Amino acid sequence: MTDLEIAQNYSAALDSVGLINAGKPTSMSDEDWADTLARNKEHLNIMIAKDYWTNEDLSSLKKAVAA
Numbered sequence: 875m876t877d878l879e880i881a882q883n884y885s886a887a888l889d890s891v892g893l894i895n896a897g898k899p900t901s902m903s904d905e906d907w908a909d910t911l912a913r914n915k916e917h918l919n920i921m922i923a924k925d926y927w928t929n930e931d932l933s934s935l936k937k938a939v940a941a
Contacts, residue, residue, distance in 0.1 A: 875926045877923050884930050887921040890914040913923040 875883075894914055898907040918939045922932055 879925055880928070880930070883921060883924070884927075887918060887935050890917050890921075890938050894938040894941060 882922070894911060898904070902910070918935045922935055922939070
């Protein structure tokens, strides 16, 4: 992985963190929100398990998965 690819993956993971932390939009059904949460938490679990991280802080990713 290049530094740019790592940065892009980290940014995408932070997008998932932001979505989770923002909470359920009022226009979204509970069922859709549960599905969205599950997909984003799985994405974060996959990203956390990657072995190419260097100095990126993964604590917010781990916290969002645990939420």
